[in-house]
Amino acid sequence: GDSVTQMEGPVTLSEEAFLTINCTYTATGYPSLFWYVQYPGEGLQLLLKATKADDKGSNKGFEATYRKETTSFHLEKGSVQVSDSAVYFCAVQGGSEKLVFGKGTKLTVNP
Amino acid sequence: GAGVSQSPSNKVTEKGKDVELRCDPISGHTALYWYRQSLGQGLEFLIYFQGNSAPDKSGLPSDRFSAERTGGSVSTLTIQRTQQEDSAVYLCASSSPHSGGATNEKLFFGSGTQLSVL
Numbered sequence: 001g002d003s004v005t006q007m008e009g010p011v012t013l014s015e016e017a018f019l020t021i022n023c024t025y026t027a028t029g030y031p032s033l034f035w036y037v038q039y040p041g042e043g044l045q046l047l048l049k050a051t052k053a054d055d056k057g058s059n060k061g062f063e064a065t066y067r068k069e070t071t072s073f074h075l076e077k078g079s080v081q082v083s084d085s086a087v088y089f090c091a092v093q094g095g096s097e098k099l100v101f102g103k104g105t106k107l108t109v110n111p
Numbered sequence: 112g113a114g115v116s117q118s119p120s121n122k123v124t125e126k127g128k129d130v131e132l133r134c135d136p137i138s139g140h141t142a143l144y145w146y147r148q149s150l151g152q153g154l155e156f157l158i159y160f161q162g163n164s165a166p167d168k169s170g171l172p173s174d175r176f177s178a179e180r181t182g183g184s185v186s187t188l189t190i191q192r193t194q195q196e197d198s199a200v201y202l203c204a205s206s207s208p209h210s211g212g213a214t215n216e217k218l219f220f221g222s223g224t225q226l227s228v229l
Contacts, residue, residue: 036218042222043202043221044154044202044218045220046217089153096167097159097161097166097167098156098159098167099144099156099218102153103152103153104153104154
């Protein structure tokens with residue numbers, strides 16, 4: 001079945017540092033790829049998505065590019081802020097309707 | 112309501128008791144999902160509903176777990192004879208198919224039910 005492997009962390013960075021959270025996937029057909037974020041005390045929410053190869057999803061300064069050749073969808077941000085501290089989940093939606101999530105990566109950004 | 116509503120927000124129960132968790136999806140959303148979130152395990156898929164039917168219940172951990180959805184709206188997840196390993200946050204999400212297509216994409220999540228089995 002579909003699966004996602006993401007960098008488990010935790011990741012601790014200083015403010016304005018560069019962020020990369022790695023994510024690779026296996027899926028049938030032509031999957032859609034997602035990053036969801038869970039801020040402290042809040043519910044999961046969609047951060048960005050890409051639905052076909054070479055698409056770049058972006059939101060709030062975060063970016064991820066759908067790389068079919070490497071089956072990857074790494075999350076990046078050039079300059080993180082304290083407010084970016086959260087748990088980030090990579091997810092894939094393949095031939096079935098269900099969304100399969102990775103285990104999550106906890107990011108802490110220190111001032 | 113404006114979002115996905117789950118109740119109760121917290122549930123403490125004794126081992127061996129049955130529990131029912133409720134999810135009220137966003138009005139008009141046809142797809143409904145249950146996930147379980149445990150420390151170190153990430154988000155574990157449990158079951159998916161399209162309308163009132165469940166085309167994918169492959170994630171239910173055992174026959175102690177069951178779920179139903181009535182009227183294409185409210186869903187209930189029931190755990191019978193709870194065990195300590197059932198302790199987790201149970202998340203519900205709903206979504207609506209994109210117009211002209213069958214693929215559900217953006218999921219809207221509730222705040223979850225924190226279940227503690229003593």
